[in-house]
Amino acid sequence: MIDQETFVELMSGVCAPVTVVTATAADGRPHGSTVSSFASLSLAPPLVSFALDRSSRLLPHLPPGAPVGVNILGAHQQDLASKFARRHQGPGSKFDHVTWAIRTGLPYLPESAGWTAGRVERHVDGGDHILLVVSVEEAESTPTPPLVYARRTFGTHSGLAVAS
Incomplete structure (x- = not known):
């Protein structure tokens, strides 16, 4: 088996979309996390699928059957990605000073490159x-360029070059 550092280094080179997954708590407060x-x-x-750390504060609000929103961030939303990635903030405080709305009962970031909403079908153990x-x-999708994450840096992509 490979060591954790080698695996982390390998995976850091894989471009990944940057999203903010959202839910509404029973008391009506919004919850969200960068994923x-x-x-x-x-x-x-x-x-669709996504993974949450077992210690995520968002996870208890997303049992099977729960509604969930996924805001696919645009290239201009690096600050939002960083804000929603922070841990140990009070309930709902990640939404302070952020433009957001309620859409289909879920916190929605209207300037995102895309949006999807649905219901959690199941949880699968993933270590x-x-x-x-x-x-x-x-x-919903828009022509806004998406935000991606690779090599511990936010960026976006342009048209793909043809390999020779």
Whole structure:
């Protein structure tokens, strides 16, 4: 088995989309966290997935059956990605001084490159993380360039060059 440092270094070179996953607590407060493990899982039925650390404060608000939103951040939203990545903030405080709205009952960041909402279908054990499988009920995309994360840096991409 490889050591953790080698694995982290390998995975840091993989470009990942940057999203803010959101939920609404039973008391109505918004919750959200930056997530870079968002992926398409299935077209029929439409499913997406993402992973949360077992110690995530968002995870208790996303049991199977719970509604969940995924804001796919745009290249201009690096500050939001950093803000929602911070731990140990009070409930709802990540949304302070942020432009957001409620859409289908979920916290929504309207300047994002894309949005999807659905329900958590199931949790899958993933070592120190839990993989959440989500049934997609709503989706929207825009022409805004997406924010990506690789080599511990935020960026975006332009048209792909043809390999020779």
